[in-house]
Amino acid sequence: MPVFRLSEAFLFPSPEFAEDDGLLAVGGDLSPERLIMAYSMGIFPWYSEGDPILWWSPAPRLVLFPGEFHLSKRLQRTLRAGAFTVTADTAFAEVVAGCATASGREKNGTWITAEMQDAYLELHRYGFAHSIECWQEGKLVGGLYGVCLDRMFFGESMFTRVSNASKVALAHLIQLARHKEIGLIDCQMTTAHLLRFGARELSREAFQEQLELHIDDCLPQKKWCLPGRPTEDPGKHH
Numbered sequence: 001m002p003v004f005r006l007s008e009a010f011l012f013p014s015p016e017f018a019e020d021d022g023l024l025a026v027g028g029d030l031s032p033e034r035l036i037m038a039y040s041m042g043i044f045p046w047y048s049e050g051d052p053i054l055w056w057s058p059a060p061r062l063v064l065f066p067g068e069f070h071l072s073k074r075l076q077r078t079l080r081a082g083a084f085t086v087t088a089d090t091a092f093a094e095v096v097a098g099c100a101t102a103s104g105r106e107k108n109g110t111w112i113t114a115e116m117q118d119a120y121l122e123l124h125r126y127g128f129a130h131s132i133e134c135w136q137e138g139k140l141v142g143g144l145y146g147v148c149l150d151r152m153f154f155g156e157s158m159f160t161r162v163s164n165a166s167k168v169a170l171a172h173l174i175q176l177a178r179h180k181e182i183g184l185i186d187c188q189m190t191t192a193h194l195l196r197f198g199a200r201e202l203s204r205e206a207f208q209e210q211l212e213l214h215i216d217d218c219l220p221q222k223k224w225c226l227p228g229r230p231t232e233d234p235g236k237h238h
Contacts, residue, residue, distance in 0.1 A: 024055050057204075086132065089223045096145055144166060
């Protein structure tokens with residue numbers, strides 16, 4: 001089946017028409033309106049520098065239910081040690097840039113191109129994209145970002161410059177998800193790393209049911225703040 005070519009209209013084919021590898025469509029743009037529509041249908045962009053925009057909807061889909069998150073004893077000890085200061089939505093652009101330049105991605109090419117970074121920063125300004133940041137001595141050492149539509153968070157990427165920083169960011173995302181009654185975290189592709197945290201695969205049909213269950217109006221959200229933590233840049237204190 002030929003890949004669907006997008007027009008200027010904000011329309012996507014049904015994800016059920018995706019190829020076996022998940023590729024669904026090509027073209028279009030990364031405007032906030034198109035991105036929000038794509039995510040609400042379980043579709044996301046993923047392409048390399050110099051290539052046309054490619055849109056994907058893989059099946060099975062790796063997801064993480066916040067209530068099923070596995071917090072290892074080692075990670076529990078790391079969290080109790082308080083080695084990191086953790087914030088939300090204080091350094092979104094820096095987190096995205098950190099993910100784009102994470103180990104190996106600069107050398108091998110990153111899908112988080114300058115165009116993609118600008119697009120998600122715009123989504124962040126609109127209240128649809130959010131980040132969790134990990135700091136040590138005022139320096140950003142890890143974090144993650146993604147798109148949140150109502151009660152569903154679509155994880156995009158994470159990075160770490162210090163051991164355990166991204167794991168701590170993920171643990172705080174889970175805590176915040178429970179606090180905000182986010183019912184599901186989309187992990188997109190299956191990795192052994194995420195399976196160890198309790199993520200599991202859903203069929204296309206089951207994943208689409210979750211989209212319908214957790215996404216209602218796609219309303220923008222206020223700046224995220226971790227429960228009991230101030231929303232400020234810890235670097236200002238050093």
